[in-house]
Amino acid sequence: MNLTEAYAKEIEAVFAEAAEEIGRFPAPFDEKGQALLEAANPLRANAGTNLITFLLPFWLKESASADEGLCKDLAVGNVFAMLQFFLLDDVMDEGDRLGRAKVTEALVLGQWLQDSFQRYYGRRFGTEAPLWPYYREYLAAWATAVSREGASPADPRDPSGLAGKSALVKLCAAGMLSMAGREDRLPVLEEALDLVLATLQLSDDWADWREDLADENRNAFLTLAREKLAWPEGQPLDERAVKRAVYQADAVGELAGIVRTYGERLRELEGVPGVLLIFCDKIYEGLRRDAEEAEETVVRLALGGGLSYILSKKEK
Template sequence: MRWSERYEQDIERIFAEAVAETALFPAPFKEIGLSLLAKANPEGKREGSNYITFLLPFWLKERMTEFSEAICRDLAVGNIYAMLHYFLMDDVMDAGGRLDKEEIRNALVLGQLYQGLFQQRYGQHFPAESPLWQDYRGYVETWGAAVSLEGKLPADPHDPGRLAAKSAPVKLCAAGMLRLTGGRESLSELERAIDLVLATLQLADDWKDWREDLAEEEEGCNAFLTLARERISLPPDHPLDERKVKQAIYRANVLDRLADIAEDYGKRIESIPNVPASLASFQRSLTGEIRKDALLAEETTARLASGGALSYFLSNIARK
């Protein structure tokens, strides 16, 4: 991802700081935390990463040039800690019988340790009386409301606000940087742009994770699966299985539709003033990956059809 190359040194430094502080945790939290950080660090990996979590402060600096690199690093490292805190909370809530009591206990304690480090990082620039913490409470409430609705309402690929809601705390650094510059009046527009990027990221993740979500009976949490059901006109009372999803991919062009939605989100971002170029570029890169997969699915179908194997392929799908 060429757009991220300019931030390689920043990524290396902020993860090194996070590793150094995590290494001070007592056992077993040190080992668990270091493992989570290694998975979150994009260095040396070919697959995408949740770059927006730890690069958003640097992207915002493109428009708010008065910020020092030190402040951006503090907020970026704080965002990593917050990300791990919410990841651990989600893991416990979604665990079912997958985690034993000790694993749940460790996750909750480690989550609190990271919450403390997050508050320390942000607290260097926003004391306890800062109105930023009211913003944070609002973002946490948005996250909590989204968590409470998860599984009760099908994920809607056409609703970027809902798709982005579980990642609402990511926007805290934007609120903080605007408060420090006195530009809070533009926060709502910036939040809207960030929501559209977070929604695109959710669409990309849901496409990548659909088999796992389907196997774990979490169809309602996956916007791609909602779209697959929509594309093959499957009634709500009929179960969705892997065979039907493949029909949506290879016969109903569901990936094309997913890419169309992501591209529409990108067009909405373009209409918002003063959006940092790297934020928009990240959204385009996510959209491009979805479109590339859609084209690959089309090419696969066309190749099978030209070779006379399409009927055999589709009949195999129907029997599975």
Template sequence: MNLDEGWREELEIAFAAAEDELRTLPAEFGELALRLLGRSNPLINGGRANRISYLLPYWVGENVRAPIELCRELAIGNLFAMLHFFVLDDAIDGDAGWSSADRRRLLPLGQLLHGLFYRKYLGRFPASSPAWDRLSEYMKQWAAAMAREADSAADPRDFRALAGKAAPIKLCAAALLLEAGRPDRLSAMDEAVDLTLATLQLSDDYADWREDLAEPDGNAFLTLVRELLGEPDGRVPDEKAVNRALYHRGALGKLAELAEDHGARLSSIPECPPSLLAFQRSMAEELRRAADGIDEEVNRLLRGDRLSGLLANLSGG
């Protein structure tokens, strides 16, 4: 299932509208923002962004029969919020490859993007709307997740904590439910989105494990690796250790199991939009295919009696 293709026309409209608004920013910030938006456009280059950021309003809107115009406005607002958090993450990391001149613009640009996001949502939901109470809660979840990342290793089994860094995404789902007169569904929708965001984090952590070896505590897959190898939390694994966990301890298969467990729980939530479930399943299936590929490679090596040599090499022997 091509999750972008089904919404191609809407994504073209939303990204074009976001571009138009970014062009109204002061030139030194607008150019930087447009570069970031271009990297995030899945219809151009696959996109840097998590698709859930801008597709969730359409997925939830489809479920509650919201007007497409409302879904579009929230998707555009989410694009600005997404870029805001990209900029904030890069400013916090300090090593994202920005030039010194661009780095000085990051935080001011983040504030401008945050203002554009608020303007989009306030145009649809006045300050008195309970949606803003939900945003306050989601921002607390985000802040707690950021603090945890600095203090302790990511827990691959705690889906709420894994989802925390992307918690503000949930605002669009809450807003649409409130607009539809269904506040009773907020808790279930929060859980559905959290399970999906946690699966996304597991998938991203596996994809990024080499880049995260220098600071492994923020990577849930590397936490799982250390568990499987019996390594203490303070010890940083190297690439050989991770490969040993992959080929000898079935690390990726265990990660795929966690994603599949999230999917089973997600499918039991009646409020879960079908497109959200499809997105989660696509990630879980991708992890399972990768794990099966490693198992097939191990079996091939066993048939050729070369596995012991590989494991000895991974062990440094």
């Protein structure tokens, strides 16, 4: 199943409403917000990995006995939260390079997005609703994960740690279950979502390893590459070493194996919506294909005497 195609109608409606809301931002934040929104729309750009952020309310609709309007409001609110955290990540990662004017612009736009998130969730949950303690809990988990990022190597086998930066994705689940009187189901669903978000983070780390080489502790795939190579402690990895891990030490195969284990754990949990299993399976299949392609490339180049070329030149 192609989840983007399967939920195209919902995505179109959610992003159309978000665009209408952003259109009411003051200039120039209306145009800048629209550009950011367009780049995150999987129907317009290659942004499929963020599907869970704004489709999760629809994926939980049956298990939470929710109506379509609730799902849409929470999905639109999630889009605003997602965009705000995109901007925060950019400022934290690239603030020195962006310069004062760009940082100011990002923070101001982020404040407008935060206000929109609060208003869309506020349509369904009053100030005293049981949702908001969960919001503070998830925000604290995000803050802890961000503040500790890079202090020690990211652990590819720690799903709750990997999911920390995405903790607020779970907020709609807490809200929907509390509204349905099913908060007793939340611990299991939180565990399931940690496994799903960890799977997504591992996939992102594999895709981003080159960008993360300068701060390799942030990237769980690089932790795995160092492990597979038995790389000396204190010696930074370089691109050639990581390619050795990919093409000679089956690091991507190991990564796919960890993701498969997360999927197996997910299946053992009671009442997990089937679409979450599909989402994880899609990520696993992509990693497995990448591992197979790496193995096939090594065999082909070794037969042709070109293995040294791939280690020094070939791009992922």
